[in-house]
Amino acid sequence: MTTTPHPGCAVVLLPAAHPALPVNAIPTLRAADALYATKDVDESVALVAGAKPVPEHADLLAEAGRGAVVLLAARRTESTAAMLAEAGVPVIDPELPPLLRAVAVMDRLRSPGGCPWDAEQTHDSLRQYLIEETYELLDAIETRDRPALLEELGDVLLQVLFHARIAAEDDDEPFDVDDVAEELVDKLVGRHPHVFADAEVVHTAERQQHRWEELKQQEKQRESIVDGVAFGQPATALAAKLASRTDRANLPAELFPQGDDVGQRLFRAVAEAKRAGAEPEGELREAARAFAADVRAAEAAARADDVDPSTLDAAGWRRYWPR
Incomplete structure (x- = not known):
């Protein structure tokens, strides 16, 4: 037996x-x-x-x-x-507390006898879902949809649990969700010495942000102020991040790309807005949402006159465009 x-x-x-x-x-x-x-x-x-x-x-x-x-x-x-x-x-x-139950359910889904689809996934195959779930969470935040916010936070948490479970199976460098949590705790404690140790008192959020970057630079021993920037992020957010990093290093704006190419002009606009205290990614998304709302309003107005929106010419769009 x-x-x-x-x-x-x-x-x-x-x-x-x-x-x-x-x-x-x-x-x-x-x-x-x-x-x-x-x-x-x-x-x-x-x-x-x-x-x-x-x-x-x-x-x-x-x-x-x-x-x-x-x-x-x-x-x-x-x-x-x-x-x-x-x-x-x-x-x-x-x-068990819900968070521990979530870990247990993920373990079960991934284990033999669990879900065949879950068992086949890899870090690479899950990338698209991580991006999709992140944008769905961002959409819930921007639309102030509380039920959606609750659901989408859970979907993002699922991605964390899923990747941690896959990582635990690695033959060479395994780690699990407890290791992920421990790494996070060490980071949070280490980057808040004014809270968890007898360090310089930080009175403002701005000073804390600068201090966070200073400590990160020391920890990771980066050679460049742009090391660690995620170049896979959306271009507007990427340009804003580079502007923020270089601003803290006192790099003058005159060194931004000065050409007339579309990309260079866009970079200057985003970088200058970021340095002025704006959040270009969020503001551009808000402007895009407002534009989409205007398009829908014009289409509705045209339909109210029994006009097919697809037949509108420039003059027709101007006629129905919301004032």
């Missing part, structure tokens, strides 16, 4: 207050080769799940070595569940 559990095995602890099947455990139950319930699990819950009475410990452990066995256990029943947990079977606990 083997005591090494199959990777698809799991123990699902039922909530103490409402011992029903937890929604986040349903995919796990469906993927099981065999589903059992301890004797203290409510009969109606076991019946709904299609769970059989749990066999003897030795038989259960042997079966868990051959296939994906899932055990439903009441919180007050620990012996059988503990036996599997000691053998290395993951425990899905719906009463």
